[in-house]
Amino acid sequence: MHSLTINNIAQEDAVGYAVIAGVSKVKFELKIKESEVKGPQKAVSPDPAVAEPKSEEPKETPSAPTESSAPDTSGTVSDGIAPEGLPEIHQPDTRQDLTGLFTEKPQSGEVNVGENITFVARVCGESLLKKPTVKWFKGKWMDLASKSGKHLQLKEHYDRNTKVYTFEMHIIAAKGNFAGAYRCEVSSKDKFDSCNFDLAVHEARTTDGFDIRTAFRRTSTDAGEDSGELDFSALLKKRAVHVSTESEVDVWEILQKASPSEYEKIAFQHGITDLRGMLKRLKKMKKEEKKSAAFLRKLDPAYQVEKGHKIKMQIEVANPDAEVKWLKNGQEIHLTGRYIFESVGNKRFLTINNCTLADDAAYTCMIGEEKTITELFVKEPPVLIVRNLEDQMVMKGERVEFECEVSEEGAQVKWEKDGVELTRDESFKYRFKKDGCKHVLIINDVTKEDCGHYRVKTNGGQSLAELMVQEKQLEVYQSIADLTVKAKDQAVFKCEVSDENVKGIWYKNGVEVKADARTHITHIGRIHKLTIDDVKPEDEGDYTFVPEGYAFNLSAKLNFLEVKIDFVPRQDPPKIHLDCMGRTAESTILVVAGNKLRLDVPITGDPAPIVVWTKGEKVGVLTDSDGHVHVESTKGHCIFTIEGAERQDEGVYSVIVRNPAGEDTADINVKVVDVPDPPEAPRILSVGEDSCIVQWDPPLFDGGQPVIGYVLERKKKKSYRWMRLNFDPYKETTYEAKRMIEGVAYEMRVYAVNAIGMSRPSAASQPFVPVAPTSEPTGLCVEDISDTTISLKWRAPERIGSAELEGYGVEYCKEGCKSDEWIPAFKGLTERTSVIIRDLPTGEKMQFRVRAYNMAGPSPAATLQQAVTIREIMQRPKIWVPRNLRQTLIKKVGEMINLVIPFQGKPRPQVTWTKNDEPLDPKQVSIRNSDTDTILFIRRSERKDSGKYDVQVQIENVEDRASVNIQIVDLPGPPQNLKVIDVWGFNVALEWKPPKDNGNCDITGYTIQKADKKTMEWYTVFEQYRRTNCVVSDLIMGNEYVFRVYAINMVGLSPEPCLSKDSAYIQKTGIVYKPPSYKEHDFSEAPKFTHPLVSRSVIAGYSATLSCSVRGIPKVSTCDLNIKGHALYCRSWLLKPCPPNSTALSAAAIHLSLKWPRP
Template identity: 30%
Template structure:
């Protein structure tokens, strides 16, 4: 067997292309053979080579080249070789085009004077239809009485008439068709006279012989630079203006022809090639005005001694336009209103500090200083702080009794007592600095920049559960004392608190319908933050159970509960101080399934005992109980004869002969009732016949005995509890009920009946006090019998979730 030869085939076919008109277009394909010729077609007709069409065969490649594409060159092209073919589309597009020379001429700015017209024109080529837009500074122009736009197939012209200065800006034309867009940008410059010069003037010098001032140039120079400024001057009180001539384009002037004390006003006009601006008038300027310096800073006390106080200050920022010649210093005693000079005004202090020796030991002083220039002394500074002329104090000692008074996860409160004073060793503390550092950082950070005078401080911004060292430093005028710290590091947390739960009544039992959500919220207090663990029946809870914890709350959520979720859930809250636990039973249940078939039997005349097999849900729901209903053939209405039965037997009383009886047994739990279990029909018929009497001496007397004993009961709190038994004896025995050996026959809280030998007792609302042993004693002249049982009351308080 030999493989079949596939023959010549295309390894690369033609592809669709788009070409702008006048450009070169090229179609290319590749065959599997280099020695195969082919034929080119356009729209089904064979193509022949020409000046504008070139066909090339280069090995396996075949090319068709259109040198100058025209609109009629658009169409479907095909290449065939050895019975194989490939096709593609060539589309000739004609976007807007502009001659480069025309575009260069259009780009040149158009410069006109205000009120004149400006014309912009641009020729173009391209496929119709064309859309043409004109813009000035990005805003599209719309025709109005000053804007005229001409459009044709080959050009567009924009005419702007009576142009104003605000029309100056970029002029743009946008030409668009279905094939593309082209833009041309030019600029319009409208020349006008400049706007007025800008004030107010800034006075450089105003002395008795010279007025030197400057101003700001016009905001808009009208498109031409400012050449000169024309100035006029008027002396205050006169009507005439004196021309000062033209000055070069720099906006400042120095007038030396002034009289001391006179005030002058100036008119200033800007000059450009386009004209002269409107006049700007200055405020009145006085020649020879006294300019006093501003206030220096308040004197700062560098050091103080019994016979000398050293001061320093900072010069004023406003010198009054001249150099500062010196300073004048004054002092005042505390409690006095009089300031006294330390130096003569004519002999100013040359430096920015002085040692004041004219002081009396023990007296408290304050100081102020004034700067002096050629005009004289300016306003004095604000007074310094009071300082006592005395030798330097000794730094204070260490503080005492440093302790933590309160703490949280982010704050810490400290308290301490003042250090002890020792004359000549350590003086009184005037303030305190508090410093802190993290346990892992050797650098101390100061909490307060200025000393505090109270002996307590709150540190803010701590990191929760981080370890810190703290210390306090006492300070006074003599310096800082030795720091005093705590003996051990502290942890940013509240004072330790053993976990305990905060809810007063915590529910320990919860019933949930299968499919609903179960949610348990536990509130607690603990410090530091505890570890919280949830268990189900002593094992970690399933991953399907969602646990959400916060500082004081933990929540357990079962979003969709199922019967296997039933169990005892325990929360363990534990920290370094201790732990606390709490358990809650969650019962996931549903409407109960009905009990098994009901059966009837008669043990005592006039009674019927109903028995039934338990509901399948009885084993997994200890709160499930039964309800028995009865209907007879006379009344034909169902009535409940027993409720809250926790066993599977009930004895119905007052069964009358000649009637048919029907019984239904329901299972009931916290969710609702089951379907009923029907009993067979029970009937006692009266038979008619001949009554014959045969007298015989018979003795029916017997000692009491129990036919049906008491059953053990386990009942939830607040439910009903029904106990019953059957006894016989002749003569009829006397029956007495006991709880924990105390007679109940006269207790009105218990409903006791004895009908035809069926003894029953009903407790309407069971409480924990009813727990205990119950006994029935029957006695007559022939003997005595007793029967006992136990009642257990479950102290469970159910929480009913929303459905």
């Protein structure tokens, strides 16, 4: 705590003050208001809460103060607490400081615990080039911007009408630790201002009835005999206090000497009830500092350094050999790599390298018993976010982790959701994790309510990410298919779902299937299988797979094929038994690419037929050795298998069976279907403030199945995490993506979906930034118009957004045109807010519009309220003569003349100049005309250029005239006919005539000079003399004089003077001067001491001088004083030698000897 106390305050103390701590500077002013006390004041308790009367005594009035309580009242007032009965000098001064940036400063306030309070600061923005920056601090360095949350909110808004910025600090549900000193700083470029204010938080007052136990309060906290005394004064009736006749006691002197444990007892004895005010005054009372004998220069009160930097503390000692100790928080500092001690002469230095927060402490330098103390404040650099948060999209019930990385380990961060701070709660919904520079927000079991924008804040930056939560939707990638198998074969039901964690149950005819020796149930990843070995007739039925937790199922039928062999002795022609023969769509067999196709074709014939498989026109190609195609023949069956069907396996397959009895043929149409090809990279058509419109083309190959829709994903450009925007296939090829952050770069990609599945992703789109177009330009109006030209002007849009304004586009069209008939006024964009459009059709009604462009595209158009007819508006000609030309313009010869005469008139008027009703000489005068003014220019003016100049502007038969008078002035000629009219005594009368040439202006006076004919040195007699005659006086007798006269006008003296033809001689009168005779005076005087010797006390070993003064005529001779003996250890009365040239008093005084005994 540092304080400045001013005693016996006066009006000259009302000036500006500043306190500097390190690199921080705070300004404040002291204002003094004279108090007017109109009568005796009643003593009121300084603390309003204490002064409030008890409920038992509502009509009692406070008693008059005693002498002992007077210091308490003055002390309380000095602390700035204004009781009701005291003058207004102690109330806070609400007048504004007109020299700073604040138009309204935040004022100190009081609040009860749990209540709200708002501090308001206002800054005028008229003189500021950009928005000012405001910071709120508590104490010295705590920036409140990082403390915003439940109890503290910082708001700001701007009034466009008054151009005033308003900044508010809202304290909600105040707590006791909120009390203290606050500071508001505002800065704008090179301007800076700050204001200090205080907040007092009181405990909430109870409205309960009177508690008698509060009356018996103990008044002492010391451990003496009086400890525990009870105070019954609150129960006693108040009586008049008798004035004590004892001498007044200074209670503050007693308190300064007492220990803090005795403060309450002393306050009770002297009637001080405001203990808080008493303690404040004791702190602010100035302490007398004794001059240090060990330190010539002490440490500064405080030092400030940024974290990681170096600080050097310096002192100066009186004794260069003194031993110095440095202490930190009372512990001695030892020499290490970071702490360095230096000694240069009588200077001592303590250097701390690479300062950390642990170095923020109190430092002491000690020399013997004396010490000097300072504080070091280590300021942390702003914590930056190195790696930003990433958007996430999860399913309901999953766990989410938002991770960011900051620049400093152990930095404090704040997490927010949609602007509300997140804290730990009992349900452990949110968990916060720190790992070095990494900070993680963990959300367990997310729900739809957790959707929103999550923000992490540090004191140097912030990062924002979005969380999207989707309900779980199970997708079936491969359903189970009907099977037809023979006895002893294997039946396999297989399905694939989207979630590998989903379990399921198999049912047969509604009864759950249990695994046994023949039945196997497997779940590997997303694939569920039911395998039945050695199929029997009882295995035939409907099989169903039901995923757990989802209200749907997958069903298929198992058909048992019973083969009966009848012996027929005769030959039977071969026969193929198939239901899917032919090439119709109904008989086509579909197989998904990558899956296995197995065709089990029943055949009959006796003897056993030979089977041949062909594809298309190729015959006999399909054998057992054809790669992934296998052909197998058994008794009664021919089996055709394709392992991992591919797109080229699609086609018509023919099976031919032959035996001696005949042959049979069947065609099987196989179609291989696959996921579609990925679409081309999407195109961004337009962007908005938080959205974009994206378009793409369908894939070139749909996989053999129609595309049922598309799935879109987006990600931030600097991120690696793609977020899905839709779960259900989107059927259109144009999509509007929303919920993006303005100013952040994104990329988009698309998947195509058909009945088989989802394609690979497309290539990413070009990066784009969501930016909203600006608002429309404002104030569009017509500035000027002619037959083929129009001039438009407008103002910038009110809202520009985060993107830079690229320019303006101006378009026009005829009245009543269609929306697509607007014509650009020029190519490209213009950055100016005014434009001239030329070559417009005369007489047409035209409409104009202006749009602002940024990277998001054009803004809404600003149009004129009505169409404009392109035609020159007739304007009467009018000359506007400048104020300085309404009177005669005076110029010196040789000066330049440049007259600019503005005028108005449409169409362009005809301008004519004349001088004295005659045309101007173009060799001497230049005339330049424009649409709005005319210029008359003369490079070097002459006397003949003087005169009256008339200018005329004319449109058809309407005209206007104006005149300008110009006067060219020059130096005057010499006066004429200077004559000496008369000479008498020491005087000469002169007379002359004015000059013929006055320089084209009035003669303002004359300068008359004289010269003695002997020396011919000219001396000025009169200057600025206005008459044409004068009398020259005080001439010297016996000299002969000549005279000359110069003429003066506003330009200066005439180049040549007029000399007098004759001279004036001052004759001698012939009278002899006889001086009076006087008796000679005797000035001799006896010597006398005018200043005697004075007594002096001198220091042993130093020279001593004793002096005296003597007056006398004639001058006195020198007086010497000799002192014999050793005066090193003697102290006596010595006489100084007399000054040189003093008068000797007597012969004996010339040499004087003094003697004294040794001590």
